[in-house]
Amino acid sequence: DTEVTQTPKHLVMGMTNKKSLKCEQHMGHRAMYWYKQKAKKPPELMFVYSYEKLSINESVPSRFSPECPNSSLLNLHLHALQPEDSALYLCASSQGDTGGYEQYFGPGTRLTVT
Amino acid sequence: GQNIDQPTEMTATEGAIVQINCTYQTSGFNGLFWYQQHAGEAPTFLSYNVLDGLEEKGRFSSFLSRSKGYSYLLLKELQMKDSASYLCAVRDRAGGSYIPTFGRGTSLIVHP
Numbered sequence: 117d118t119e120v121t122q123t124p125k126h127l128v129m130g131m132t133n134k135k136s137l138k139c140e141q142h143m144g145h146r147a148m149y150w151y152k153q154k155a156k157k158p159p160e161l162m163f164v165y166s167y168e169k170l171s172i173n174e175s176v177p178s179r180f181s182p183e184c185p186n187s188s189l190l191n192l193h194l195h196a197l198q199p200e201d202s203a204l205y206l207c208a209s210s211q212g213d214t215g216g217y218e219q220y221f222g223p224g225t226r227l228t229v230t
Numbered sequence: 231g232q233n234i235d236q237p238t239e240m241t242a243t244e245g246a247i248v249q250i251n252c253t254y255q256t257s258g259f260n261g262l263f264w265y266q267q268h269a270g271e272a273p274t275f276l277s278y279n280v281l282d283g284l285e286e287k288g289r290f291s292s293f294l295s296r297s298k299g300y301s302y303l304l305l306k307e308l309q310m311k312d313s314a315s316y317l318c319a320v321r322d323r324a325g326g327s328y329i330p331t332f333g334r335g336t337s338l339i340v341h342p
Contacts, residue, residue, distance in 0.1 A: 120272075149329075158317055158332035159273065172329060206272055214328040218263060221272035 119143075120222035122207050128228045131197060137225045139190040139207030145220070147213040148190040150182060151206040153224070159206055165190060166213045197229045234333035236318050241339045242308055250303045250336045252318035263319040263330055264292050264303045273317055276303065305338075313340045 120141045129135050139148065147166050151159035164172035165184040173182075179201075181193040190207055204226055208219040233255040242248040254262070261280040265273035277285055279294035279301060291304040305312055315337050319330035 156337075158334050161329060161331070164329055218275035218278060219273075219330075221274070223272050 120207055120209055120220050122205075122222035122225050124225055125223065126226045126228075128230060129194065129197065130230055131199075133197075134193070134195045136194065137192040137205055137207075137227075139192075139222055140188055141209040141220070141222075142188055143209065143211075143220065144187075145209035145211055146187065147210045147217075148184065149208040149210075149219065150180075150190070150192050151208065153204045153206055163192075164213060171213065194227075197227075199229050202227055202229045234318060234320055234331065236316075236333045236336045238334070239337045239339070241341065244308055244310060244340055244342050246308050247304065247306050248308060248338065250305070250316050250318075250338065252301045252303075252333060254299050254301075254318070254320045254333075256299070256320060256322040258323040259296055259299075259320070260323040260328060261321040261330070262292075262294055262301050263321075264290075264301075265317040265319060265332075267315045267317060267335070269314075276316075308340050310340050310342070313338060 123138045149164050150162040152162055153159045161174050162176045163182040168184045179196050183191040204224045206224045207222040210217040210219045235253045263278050264276040266276050267273040277292035279292050284293045289306045294301045315335040317335045318333040321330045
């Protein structure tokens with residue numbers, strides 16, 4: 117199983133809503149990532165979890181809150197988002213966060229904030 | 231941090247060969263990845279280079295020159311399905327982070 121799954125595929129939310137994005141992998145990978153990608157732009161790193169601990173937070177606003185309940189799951193909790201937060205949110209995993217380990221990406225959640 | 235540069239867009243003909251270049255500046259180079267991303271889909275891994283030279287994988291090859299801060303992705307026998315964005319990602323160990331940073335990507339259009 118070399119798959120990273122993400123739910124939901126699409127999400128529309130208002131600026132006062134609270135929602136969560138979910139990511140799951142069963143490859144035994146110990147590093148998991150959240151990226152944000154705008155149209156025609158490269159993925160921008162948001163958070164990195166290594167061995168279920170947050171290792172990198174790329175100065176992301178507190179309205180985005182990551183959570184890693186176990187080694188297979190990664191959540192991104194959303195609250196009081198702005199329209200400019202509309203983007204494709206990609207989850208990825210890799211065997212580790214060092215070494216030549218490629219990242220496996222999920223299909224993404226297309227988020228629209230109204 | 232890294233300064234990664236790729237052409238924005240390239241076009242090529244089905245059956246031809248195309249080379250997509252990537253130049254970078256880092257203070258602690260620690261590997262370079264190439265990913266393919268079709269519109270609306272997730273990136274998929276193509277290749278990894280950490281030492282100088284050419285890595286070949288079927289129709290795709292990737293080359294690295296660390297002294298020149300330069301890599302290229304070579305696609306042979308182009309097919310229509312190769313139309314996609316190609317992302318160069320560079321890992322820099324400076325600052326203790328080993329996470330690759332993505333370049334802006336090169337949009338490749340393959341026409342008949």
